[in-house]
Amino acid sequence: MPTLPSLGELSLDTFLSDYWQKKPVVLRGVFPDWQCPLTPDELAGLAMEEEVESRLVLERDQGKPWQLKAGPFSDEDFDQLPENGWSLLVQAVDHWVPEATALLDQFRFIPNWRLDDLMVSYAPDGASVGPHFDFYDVFLVQGLGKRHWQLGPKCNAQSARVKDTPLNILADFKADAEYILEPGDVLYVPPQFAHWGVAQGDCMTYSVGFRAPSHAEILDDYVAELCSRLPEHLRYQDPATAPTQTPGLLGNDALSALQALLTEQINQPQQLAQWFGKYMTEPKYLPDQGTETAPDQEALSQAAAELQEHDGPLFQAPDARFAYFESQLFANGERYECDAETAALLANTRCISGWQAQVTQPGVAALLSQLVARDLLWFEDPTAPEGEDE
Template sequence: MSPDEPLTLLGGLSATDFLRDHWQRKPLLIRGAFPDFECPLAPDELAGLACEEGIEARLVEERGRDAEGNERPWQVSHGPFDEATFAQLPERDWTLLVQAVDHYVPEVAALLEHFTFLPRWRLDDVMVSYAPPGGSVGPHVDQYDVFLLQGQGTRRWQLGGQVPDEAPILDGIDLRILERFEVEADQDWVLEPGDMLYLPPAWAHHGVSQSDDCLTLSVGFRAPSADEAITSYADYLGEQLPSSKRYGDAGMAPPADPAELDDAAVARMRRLILDTLDDPAQLAQWFGRVMTQPKYADQLVPTETPTEPEALVAALQEGEQLVRSPGSRFAWRALDESRATLFADGDGVVCALPLARLLASDTPLDAALLAYDEAPALLGALRDAGSLAWPDEFEE
């Protein structure tokens, strides 16, 4: 597909136009982004996921009580929930949020195939929210890009423009609800199934359910903060640096005052740090690992016994296919014309560049991969790590 081809998903804009004019710059309302859209899961299915151990779910009530029983404007509860929890809820003004639904519902994961105009490693997950009339999480901002796809029912969205980091938020609530929210002119819409709203980071927005059984699917994107990136990269480098690489001051002049930390000393330390950090090859290796880390640490289940390469080859030759585990993340980076690093779920391994590209794509993982001599060992290692599985193992 050409990046200049108009896309219904983007309201007739091409990928080039969207990335130039809207991505991380300004919102875009897209009517009929998914024509004749049918939501890939029902409210009861979402509630069922929220009752399962290990699935991140929150219940937001616009009116609740604190630990002392006093009324308060908002209350947030964390799952897993049970049927009794839902039975006690009022008829309106609450919202159920379930993270990473694409990890558990293949039909939801399939929606991500429509977003290939963006790097796959930038995708985070698909959160799904359910709300009866009046359900909301309050006016707030997110520090990442998001596409808000209306799945079922209707939701009113109001935008308040970009807000600074220091914008005041309500105290004592496990939500970043803005104290003040003013709707911008012409930034007030009701979305119906198949409509979608793109929002860049730090854009104030407020969504309120206008109907029974309102379902909204939020496609979110990863964006490490500067403090997270610096800390993580420093830790990654620190694990590889020899203890002999230290501050040095050979050839320094005698100090005017032995207690002074002079400019020359600071400059030497600065050079040590910057020279160590400024390593493009190491930065790329760290970046690939951090951007493919699973969303949840316990998400992947390693095999109990190592995979026998001979058995794996035989299964593939008999027509079996390996599948990528739900939530697994792959990327690749070329090292030269023939070799690449394949990044898979926070790890990296060097292999043939074409093999890395195939594994990081949505290409079926079948016997065609055996054209590469290193494929059996690599596929076995990925299966042992939990990144790949046989279909029947995934179904279990």
């Protein structure tokens, strides 16, 4: 499915120049023929699966406000819920529901390595997850029923929070604007803007979130990557040291030498691109993450045989994250070398046509076999409803 050509009456260029990471905006009728990808019962069914991340937000539980329970849940858990005052949230629904994957794909006018996942929430009439703010951008697609949204000012880490809750609930929320969203409408909220959505009737909202690692997370991971590559014999040196009368002083010469050392290690664009490609494509919601082993020769041979017989397009798996830089392809935290044209072809679209012409390039057949064997490329369309042919 192609990306959105516009956001309702707002062009993508206008949205990106006037609103993206600047101010919230309500986008009416973005999906005029909206059909909800799943029902509340189907969402509850996902929340009962061990491999699916899910949460229940309770507006009050055992006398405490805004409490959180983690899934997986059981029929008994749902039967014990009060009539109102709770919300169910399920992460990465795009991994499990083809129509949800197709919905997420429509927002790839933002680089797809920035896209995180599609979270779906259900709330009975009058329920919400409270006034809060996030540190990332989010498109809130109204899916079922209506939701009354109140938008507040920009917040920060010092904004007062409600105590005795694990949630990021604002203690002093003041609305600057109010809107009611209907199915097919979208609310865009930039990072740190306060918002509070209350269900009107049975309500489902589809939240398209974006990855926004903190500066601390970026530096922590990148410095760890740098350190893993540095040999032990590289040490701090000061061959031009002169006699000193102030042995306790940290001199400017030493600090300049240290800054030059750090700059030399960080100012390596190719190394930065290699790290960043792996970092931003690393999966977050896969079971047994980090335990994957390389496919064995039998799996690679089977994948190669299937590729030889397949004459249609290839498809990125729903949980696959692809990016590229020059002749480097990144997929789910791994880096693969290939020609630049192949890297762009595999990373830029979910439906990959014309891949057969690239197989003659050195190493491409082996690369495709790797990606198929790792279940990152599929022969069937993962966004097609069950039972449909590609």
